[in-house]
Amino acid sequence: MARTQxxxxxxxxxxxxxxxxxxxxxxxxxxxxxxxxxxxxIGAAIVLIFVFVAVTAPVIAPFDDGAxxxxxxxxxxxxxxxxxTDNLGRDVLSRLMYGAQLSLIVGFGAVGISSLAATLxxxxxxxxxxxxDQIMSRVIDAWIALPDLIILITFLGIVRRTGANMILAMxxxxxxxxxxxxxxxxxxxxxxxxxxxxxxxxxxxxxxPVRIMFRHVLPNILPLIIVTASVALPNAxxxxxxxxxxxxxxxxxSSWGQMLSVEGREFFRKQPxxxxxxxxxIALAVFGFNMFGDALxxxxxxRLRGTRR
Amino acid sequence: xxxxxxxxxVYGVITIWLVTLIVFFGLRLIVPxxxxxxxxxxxxxxxxxxxxxxxxxxxxxxxxxxxxxxxxVSWLTDVARGDLGRSLFNGRPVLTEIKNRLPVSLELGLxxxxxxxxxxxxxxxxxxxxxxxxxxxxLRVYAVGSSSxxxxxxxxxxxxxxxxxxxxxxxxxxxxxxDDPIKHIxxxxxxxxLIGLTPSGGLVRIMRSxxxxxxxxxxxxxxxxxxxxxxxxxxxxxxxNGIIPVITIIGLSLPGLIAGxxxxxxxxxLPGMGNYLIxxxxxxxxxxxxxxxxxxxxLIVGANLIVDIxxxxxxxxxxxx
Numbered sequence: 001m002a003r004t005q006x007x008x009x010x011x012x013x014x015x016x017x018x019x020x021x022x023x024x025x026x027x028x029x030x031x032x033x034x035x036x037x038x039x040x041x042i043g044a045a046i047v048l049i050f051v052f053v054a055v056t057a058p059v060i061a062p063f064d065d066g067a068x069x070x071x072x073x074x075x076x077x078x079x080x081x082x083x084x085t086d087n088l089g090r091d092v093l094s095r096l097m098y099g100a101q102l103s104l105i106v107g108f109g110a111v112g113i114s115s116l117a118a119t120l121x122x123x124x125x126x127x128x129x130x131x132x133d134q135i136m137s138r139v140i141d142a143w144i145a146l147p148d149l150i151i152l153i154t155f156l157g158i159v160r161r162t163g164a165n166m167i168l169a170m171x172x173x174x175x176x177x178x179x180x181x182x183x184x185x186x187x188x189x190x191x192x193x194x195x196x197x198x199x200x201x202x203x204x205x206x207x208x209p210v211r212i213m214f215r216h217v218l219p220n221i222l223p224l225i226i227v228t229a230s231v232a233l234p235n236a237x238x239x240x241x242x243x244x245x246x247x248x249x250x251x252x253x254s255s256w257g258q259m260l261s262v263e264g265r266e267f268f269r270k271q272p273x274x275x276x277x278x279x280x281x282i283a284l285a286v287f288g289f290n291m292f293g294d295a296l297x298x299x300x301x302x303r304l305r306g307t308r309r
Numbered sequence: 310x311x312x313x314x315x316x317x318x319v320y321g322v323i324t325i326w327l328v329t330l331i332v333f334f335g336l337r338l339i340v341p342x343x344x345x346x347x348x349x350x351x352x353x354x355x356x357x358x359x360x361x362x363x364x365x366x367x368x369x370x371x372x373x374x375x376x377x378x379x380x381x382v383s384w385l386t387d388v389a390r391g392d393l394g395r396s397l398f399n400g401r402p403v404l405t406e407i408k409n410r411l412p413v414s415l416e417l418g419l420x421x422x423x424x425x426x427x428x429x430x431x432x433x434x435x436x437x438x439x440x441x442x443x444x445x446x447x448l449r450v451y452a453v454g455s456s457s458x459x460x461x462x463x464x465x466x467x468x469x470x471x472x473x474x475x476x477x478x479x480x481x482x483x484x485x486x487x488d489d490p491i492k493h494i495x496x497x498x499x500x501x502x503l504i505g506l507t508p509s510g511g512l513v514r515i516m517r518s519x520x521x522x523x524x525x526x527x528x529x530x531x532x533x534x535x536x537x538x539x540x541x542x543x544x545x546x547x548x549x550n551g552i553i554p555v556i557t558i559i560g561l562s563l564p565g566l567i568a569g570x571x572x573x574x575x576x577x578x579l580p581g582m583g584n585y586l587i588x589x590x591x592x593x594x595x596x597x598x599x600x601x602x603x604x605x606x607x608l609i610v611g612a613n614l615i616v617d618i619x620x621x622x623x624x625x626x627x628x629x630x
Contacts, residue, residue: 142324146331147609149568150586154332154602157590162343238459242572245461246587260465262575268469275469279462287457 033299040295046288054100063091065098065254074271083277086259087267092274096281098254103285105167106240107233110174115229117179119221122186123213126194137187143180149242151177156248166250170243174236185228189221223300230293234286241282256282317617321610328606332599333381340593347593348373351397371397371595384599394596396589403600406585411604413483414574414581417501418567424505425512425566426559432509433516433555434548440521448513455510461572464503468576481578500573507569508562515558519551526550560616564609 017025034041053060062082063069069089076084083092121140125133152173159169193199194217202212243249244257259278268275340347348367365374371394372380387394393403436448471477479499484492523529524547532542571583578584582601589597 138320138323141320142327145320145324145610145613146328147564147568147605149571150602150605150609151328151331153571153586154590154598155335157587157598158336158339158593160590161593162339234457241459242461246571246575260462265465265468268465269472272469272473275465279459279466282462283454283458286459287453290453290457 033295037295037298039291040298043288043291043293043295046284047292050100050285050288051104053097054104057094057097057101061091061094061097063094065090065095066252067091067094074267076271077273084271084273086271086274087264092259092277095254095259096256096277099256099259099278099281100285102167102244102250102253102255103237103240103282106170106174107236107289109171110178110236111229111232113171113175114178114182114232115225117175118182119186119218119225121179121183123190123217125183126187126190127209127213127217133187140180140183144184146177146180148177149239152239152243153246153248156243160248166248167253170240170249174239178232178236182225182228182232186221186225189224190217193217193220227293227297227300230289230296233293234289237285237289238282313621314618317614321614324610325603325606328602329385329599330381332602333384334377336593336595336598337377337380347371347397347595350593367397388600388603393600396597397594398592403596406597407582407600407604410580410582410585413579414567414570414583415608416497417504417570417573417579417581418563420497420501421504421566422508422559422563424502425509425562426505428505428509429512430516430548430552430555432513434520434543434551436513436517437520437524437551438543445517448517452510452513452517455506455513460503460507460569461576463506464500464573464576467499467503479577483578483580496577496579500577500579504566504569504573508566511562512555512559516551516555519554520547523547523551560612560619563612563616567605567608567612 017028020028030041033044057065062080067090069085069091071089072081072085073089074085074087075081075089078084081091081093083096085091086095121136125136152170155173156166156169160166199212199216202216207215240249240255241257241260244255245261247258247261247263249255249258256278260275264274336347348364348371351367368374372383375383384394391404393407395402396406432448432451436445439445468479480492480496483496486493529542529546532546533539537546570581571587573579574581574583575587582604585597586601586605589601
């Protein structure tokens with residue numbers, strides 16, 4: 001008796017909550033999230049700031065990132081150049097802002113494409129099972145063990161000589177290497193759902209495999225896909241920075257990693273800010289995405305706790 | 310058990326084979342779309358681009374005039390015989406070059422692993438002993454920080470500020486251990502320490518949680534109750550047991566460490582495999598690119614394999630499936 005009363009009570013609360021206007025619900029959702037996961041909230045704030053800067057870089061950046069002010073080479077921070085200038089007189093702050101753009105394009109691009117590919121592969125493997133699953137799983141076992149960074153360096157090194165679009169190459173390369181890992185996660189989640197009554201019911205109702213996969217199974221694994229993607233984002237950002245640092249980034253585009261590269265090293269002594277700020281940006285972005293991803297994982301899918309990739 | 314190891318071995322070989330496929334066909338399919346091929350670049354650089362006979366001869370040497378599958382098989386048989394070919398540009402045998410460079414990269418990776426462990430274990434123990442007091446918080450911040458802060462950036466910061474404040478710079482002329490041990494250690498110590506920093510964060514976290522678990526065990530309470538000194542309880546009873554799972558996890562970071570060596574070789578100008586690969590990519594030096602990728606694949610797959618197998622040996626609960 002007491003239990004049903006309690007259940008009624010909570011149901012009523014839930015009812016009242018659902019009736020509140022969207023803005024209030026959103027605000028209280030954010031408030032609850034930040035109280036439960038303060039680090040996650042800090043991470044989310046950092047992520048939002050980076051996304052904002054990246055999107056509005058052409059508007060809020062004080063200068064064009066490629067503009068060279070040759071008279072103001074290697075200056076320290078001033079009112080005109082907030083974080084100083086580099087050896088070609090380019091404004092460091094503006095370059096950092098445009099660098100955020102590249103980081104996020106590569107990060108979201110690679111993770112987005114690989115999530116899509118991984119979802120398709122995982123669905124196909126788990127749903128068709130049998131020999132399809134057997135063969136694809138074996139291929140993926142080998143694929144996962146590929147030496148990521150080395151393959152990427154080689155691939156981008158070859159593409160660089162051809163003059164093709166390096167951003168696209170970087171996104172595709174990173175996506176290719178991540179999709180194997182992610183497809184395994186999707187596959188096991190779909191396998192778990194496959195034998196649930198609702199799938200059986202849909203089959204009994206005459207739904208075909210494609211309809212079942214996309215209308216019934218996919219919506220159920222969406223949170224999982226989002227969580228694994230958010231955990232993979234910081235890795236993609238770090239990979240972009242490392243590759244650009246090694247000289248395999250896009251030319252003519254500002255990149256945090258490239259700003260730290262060995263070619264600029266002789267100028268770091270004169271203007272240590274050149275060595276400092278790009279790294280601060282990389283570390284902050286990676287930290288923000290890491291914290292946000294961890295919190296998201298705990299909230300959306302506690303089963304994944306302790307996995308990273 | 311035997312079957313499990315054999316299966317892992319087979320997967321390892323398949324992965325290495327996959328790498329050679331990707332690199333071999335990637336090179337020979339993508340490059341010719343834009344250039345003739347590597348030979349034209351090599352000959353072009355030497356200024357003899359009009360010497361058709363020379364180009365044809367060098368092409369025949371590399372089998373570039375034959376169909377791709379034939380080229381691939383002939384490369385594989387050469388590799389199986391231990392012949393990695395010669396650089397297209399300076400004609401030096403790739404194998405000798407790798408013999409000189411591989412120890413540098415391996416040393417970097419292994420000493421890096423060692424430094425990660427040396428940092429992580431005492432830190433993890435201290436954090437657990439001081440749970441929820443400031444040393445614990447400080448070390449937790451360190452654990453989170455080290456996984457966010459890229460190691461190569463720290464290296465750059467150290468070099469930059471050391472040269473500003475103390476006028477110190479890492480030596481750029483390398484010395485092998487058998488030639489000049491002291492100089493060698495001086496050169497390798499900093500990069501090896503820094504490369505271990507990234508994985509150390511995760512290890513601190515694991516060591517801390519292991520210690521917390523062990524410190525709550527009955528036998529630890531017994532040890533305390535019979536009047537043993539706290540240091541004896543911690544060192545002899547707790548750490549010894551807490552460390553076992555950590556040791557199995559340590560190996561997991563080895564493949565990442567090896568893959569990360571090019572970054573540090575680049576910063577500290579070390580003659581390792583990574584710098585060799587990067588230089589060869591600039592010239593599209595087919596034999597060097599293929600061989601370095603093969604060696605890296607063997608290293609990384611091998612590291613994975615050792616970790617998997619040692620797991621199953623140390624922890625019998627892992628099912629061999």
